[in-house]
Amino acid sequence: MADKRISIGLLGYGTVGSNVYRLLDDQARDISEATGSSIFIKKILVRDPSQPRPGAPQDIFTSDFADILDDDEISIAVELIGGVDPAYDFVSDLLKKGKAVVTANKQLLSRRGAHLFELARENSTRIQFEASVAGAIPVIKVLRESMVAADLKSISGIVNGTTNYVLTEMGRTGSKYEDALARAQERGYAEADPTEDINGKDAAAKMAILASIAFHTPVGLDDVACAGIENISSLDIAFAGELGYTIKLLGVARLYGERVNVRVHPALVPDDHPLATVSGAYNAVFLKGTAIDEIMLSGPGAGGMETASAVLSDMVSIVTRPQVSPLENPVAYRNLGFFPDDDVVSTFYLRLEVKDEPGVLAAIARVFGDNGVSIESVIQKGRGAHAELVMIFHPVREASFQAALDTIVNLEGVRGKPRPIRVEGKEHEH
Template sequence: MRNRRASDRRSVRIGLLGCGTVGQAVVRTLTGSAATIERATGHRLEVGPILVRDPSKERPGIDPALITTDPAAVIEDPSVTLVVEVMGGLDPTLDHLRTALRRGASVVTANKQLLSRHGPELLAMAEQAGGEMRFEASACGAVPVIKVLRESLLAAEVTAVTGIVNGTTNFILTEMAKGGGGYDEVLARAQALGYAEADPTEDVGGADAAAKMAILSSIAFHARVHLDDVPYEGIDRLQSEDIERAASLGFVVKLLGVARADDGSISVRVYPALVPRGHRLASVGGADNAVLIESRATREIMLVGPGAGGDETASAVVADVLAIVGTPQWSFLHNALVDSGRSVAPAGETTSAFYVRMSVADRPGVLARVASVFAEEGLSIRTVVQSGSGDEASLVLILHAGLERRMEAAMARVRALDDVRGEPVVLRVLGSGEGGS
């Protein structure tokens, strides 16, 4: 399906196994972004049959005519050339995927348990029948770590992959480190907030992280690492006291997946570990995932982002679908087909928050005169610090986000005030509404 010319444009029928949290988000993304996808790939992606257990469930935005309880409608129909597996579990999922792959369909799956046990067999079947199998969402949700390992770093000789690959446990450990309570109390809160399953055993016991590390290390080291090859410990026996003691010694406790390749062998393990507070992985908090990849060529590269969630995981699933369908060989930069028609906004029409420092005359009413200039230009002040006296008097302001051209106009007027000495310093403030107008 790859690298087709415009004249090869065609419709690709996608069947889904499962339509829960991830499946519904996949359908929403495929339909919501249909025009963009067609422009960028040259293919019209059509959502075909969707397998579920209970067809009577509410599925907002999903055409009920597509819902089926007959697996054959997805896995055996030759018009379905790409099967997205988001039903989870091993049985009957494994057999469904074998059937689809055997007839040459391509498969995208988010199923870490399946991949970490049966990945090599399924990939071999795909190769034999001329299909493709991709599984980005099976490790670290939205974070495109598999694509980076298998494509960008293919020849970089990866020597280590260290990851926070389970969001539930990272959330629990982050809360415990903040003094948010003991393990049981924080786990109950994580369940109430939807960060932990009703049965959290796979997550807190380390099995989920072990499955992801088996997948990541297989790709990173071009090896076959089965889930059974990964010894794991979880966080279920961790005590608040040790988290506090670690903190007092300058460490945070994280559940880590640690995979290393030496000359002749590989080791892959999952365990809770003390991470020095200055280490990059120490700052990864909440339910985020992060993977630190070390390679001879690139030294360290860290990828961070949401490891779960419907839309987040669907983003990785859809990325795999698009990788299978393929984008045209022609460059994105000059191809009229992929031009969305959006233009670049003039710099003055973008917004930013600002820091301003100026030397001012030490006389009454200075602040009011400066503030009124900003107010007349529609810019509001968030923070003011006045300091010094005489020739040393200075004024530091932080302004809320506003249009760049209004800021330029305001500063031209501020510079012209009698009260202002020398050239004011103006810097932009990140994360306070900067961006397009």
């Protein structure tokens, strides 16, 4: 039986907010048994409270933030507005008042997270954000608690469901990028404006959050180099398939000694790698560490109800562990430097359109050789007067590979702009 009432202030009643309300209602009995408390939503902040909204009673909606901020009975606020403004001001004010905050807002955390964590600590309260990365997958809790002694070295993630759906569709049907994206939008897997998904920025925000938690060092959105899937063609997907790879938009965060490198880019992943099997709108996070070998967590990466479930798990943590400890507020105690992208050693795939003439391949091979880039395999696909060279390289420092490409693009007989794609996960063998 619940012996305590916990009042919540909800900021936002959109896709996630309305599902938090519903799920809290549906699961009231289990939550009350688990926590010994009855948790109820006392006020909901929206822009227009006069608009009828299914689920919650009309009289708890407000457009006045002070109704939540100044209500001393409200001890937990749940921010589900999204974006940086005004969410940043709201969350800052709530923390300054000593209220605990739960948020699903990756934009806010990847831009202002370090400051908000500090504010939470100064005010002896906390900010929880399980729902900000990978929807229903409990990755933040796992990183902060279960992996505390794992000595993590890298995190590779498929953390954007829209792009994973688009790439899966392109591979499954052979369709063009634009058609696969239109299908994702029809089925509700992509926003009307999917720019931040497609260009990798959404995934970059999530990787910044994951890297800062895993490596205990501040990583912001601007520290993450990022490339999207706009230039991936169905031809690349087909060639990669022939070579035994699947193309994914990957976030990769790695430790290089005392430095960290975080980026988001499309990558060829070997078909027998666990990440290659993650299809459709699913997300997955693949962790490697000295003490754990490899662990993969996967599941739905978005959706109102799935995200609401992660929000509720944070609310339950706060209620059941009222003492604030470093586990609740991430401590960036390491302040690591960043490992330069140019010095990262990567394996590349490259498709080059060339004139089908004698000497072209020899000239290309010479430039690669001059730059210390060694070709692992090359397949030539004829297309009339033109040919496609599909090449895989041995691991190489990225700056050397780029220097070779800068020369190759100007060679007589090379057509179009070479668009290399990294190969990740080749070292995985089971």
